[in-house]
Amino acid sequence: MLVNVTPNLTEEFWNELVKPFEDANAGIDVVVQNPGAEGVAAALPRLLTAGDAPDVVQSLPPTVEMAPELVDLSGYDWATSAPLAEQYSIEGKTYMAGIGVQLQSLWFYNKTAFEEAGITAVPTTVEELTDALGKLADAGWTPVQTGGDWMTSHSLQALGLPTIIAEDPDWFARMSAGEDTFSGTYGPAVETYAEWVAEGYVPKDALGIKYPDAEQAFLSGKSAIYPMGSWFAGTEAKATDPADIGVFRAPAFEGTDGPAMGANIASPYSILKSSEDQDAAAKLVEFLVTDQTAVADQLEVDGNFRDGYEYEMTDLGTELQQIVADTPAEAYTPTGQGYGERTLPTGYSDEINAQTQALIGGTPAADVLSAMDDWFASSLG
Template structure:
C-alpha cells in the first residue's frame, strides 16, 4: 500500500510574511542525518501541487526510495493555495521550514538559504545547471527542461480557418488569429490566476530577449525600460483583446477550467508550457492538437525560447537532516525511473531519459532539437543571475489582467515603467 502523507497547511496561513534574507538558522551543509527517536529520519519536501502533480502522485514517486532506505521517511508537504514561492518565506519565518524545496529556482537572494551542491556531479552537470548557477555555484539539482514559449493549437480549427502551416512570424500569427475568428473560433484560450501572463510572454519574449540578450539584467539595473523594449508587444496584445482574439471571460476562468476548455475543443490556441502535453495525453477524446514555438517579429533571426528547469530541488541550510536530504535529492534527480516519471507527468525532456511519447510530445521534442542552447531564456522573475526585481511576475500578471479588462497599452506600459523605476536593483 502506498503511504499517503502530507503536512497540514491550515496553520501556514496564519504565519506572518517575512523576507527570505536572514531567516536561515542552520549549518554548513554537512550536518544532519541523525535519526529521530523512532529510528527513522523524517525529510520534509515542500512540493508544487497541480492537476498533474497530486499529493498521491508525489507519494508514489518517493515510495521506491523509502523502500530502499527504510531509515528515511519522506513526507510530502503541500504549500497550500498560495504555492511554494509564497509558502516558503512564511515557513522560514516560523522556524518550521522543510528540508527540501521543489519548483523554486534559486536566485541571488535565495542562494543564502540553500546548500551549495557544486561538489556533487549529479547536480553540477544536470540540466541547465550552468544557466542557473549563481557566482559559479549550483544551489539546485534539476530533472529536465521545461519549455514555455509555446502555442498549442487545435488542428481542426486551423483547417476550418484555411491555415495550412503554422506561423513563422508575428505578422503571420496575427493574420491567422483573424482567420480563426472569421471561421467562428475563439482564437486564444486564456484565463485568470497566474496564467494571464502566459499569452503575453509567449507573444513578447521570443522577440524582446532575442533583441536584448541581457534583458533581465538590464531591466533589473534600470539600463533599459519596459516600454522601449516590450512596449510594442503590449500594443499588439491590446489590439488582440480589442478584436476579440482572446476569450471574453478570461478573467473569471481558473487554470484547470481553461485547460479543460481547450481540451474540449472550444478554442483554437492555448499558450502554455510543455507540461500541457501530459494533460493532453491523459484526456478523454481530446481534439487533434499540435504545437509550435512562439513566433517572433519578422526581423528576428533566432527567436528566444522560454525554458525553465523541470522540478528543481534545493536543500535548506536550516535543515537538520542535510545528509538524508542529499540522498533524497540525488535519487529524484538521477534515478532512471524517478526521472522518467517526473519528465513524463509534466511533458518535460532530458537527454538520455526517454519515455513513450505520443505525436504531440514528439512535436515538442522536435522543438527542443531545433532550439539552440543560446536561445533559451528565463520567464517571469528569471533564474540564476538573469533575474528581475522581486515581484515582477506578479506585477506583470496584474498588468496583463488590466489589458484583458480594457486598460490601454499606453497605461500598462507606463505602469510597468514606473514599477521598474521603483524596484530597480
C-alpha cells in the first residue's frame, strides 16, 4: 500500500492502523510503502512504468487520465456509500473510497472579537458578513486574516462558490464548455471582495504574510475572521492557549437557497488493476473506510470529519462535526480546479490565486474579471 507519509501520517501510524486488519486476516501481510521525498503523485507513475506498482494507493483522487489504471469499485456498497463517492465518480463509476471530508467553505472567527464588536450571531448571508466586517473594523480589529502563497484565493472562493454552485450545480461543466463566463458568474463575489479591500477589511500587506504566520496570527488573537479549511481544527487542537475560536459555514448572497459547501475527500483509497491480490486489497480498503476505530483514528490524526464517526475533539471540532452532519451530500462542491468530472482547465487554481492577489494589490474588479475571462478563452482554445 503506497501511502502519503507526513509528520502526522508517519510509517509507524500506518503500520499500527493496519495491524488489527492483519490480525483478523491471517495470510494477508500489508506492506506500507513510503514514497519518500517525491511523494505519492510522483512515485506512482514511476512505479507503474517500472512494473512495480502497489496494490493499493492512498491520497490520490482518481482522474480521467488515471481511471484506466484503477479497479472499478462500483460493485461494493462500502465504496459507493463512502463520503463524496458520487462527486468523485467518473462516467458513473466509482474508483476510490475515502474516509471523510475536508470542509473548505468555512470562516473561523474570534469569539472575543465578535463580542467586542457587538455581533451577537454569526452571519448567514454575504451581506451580513460584510456588515460584520465593518463592525469589527470599527472595534479596532483586523477583520480578515489572509496571506500570500496558495492561501490568497481561499477567501474569494469561500465568498463566491456557496452562491455560484447553489444557483448552478453544473457550473464546472458549463465553464469548461465555454457556456458560462467567469465575469457573469463570479462577478458579484469579485466586486464584493474588491469592496472589502477598499474598506481595509483585507489588509493590503497581506500578500507578504506566509501561511504559517497567518495561521499563528489568528490563533493568537490578532485578527477576527480566518477563511480556511477544516484541517485548521487539528492545528487549533494542538495549540497552546489559542484564542476563543468558533466557525460558521460560508454563507451565500441574499436570496440564495441552500449554500454550497466546498469540500475535498479525505484519504482516498484506490486499487490498481495491475494488482495480483485485488480481493485482499478490497478487503483492506473496506476495513480502512468502514471500521469505526480505523476511520476515527485517520480522521483525528489529520483533523478531518465524517458524520457518525467521532473522536476526541475540541469544542471547535464539535462545531465542525455539526456542520458536516447538517450538510446534505448534494451541497458539496469542489474548489479550485475541481475533481472527478467537475473540473476546470488546468492552471485555474494558480490563475485565480494570482488574480485575487491582484485584487488585494488594488487592481479594479472589472480588470480582474476581464483577465479571468481572457484566461478561460485562451485555455479553452
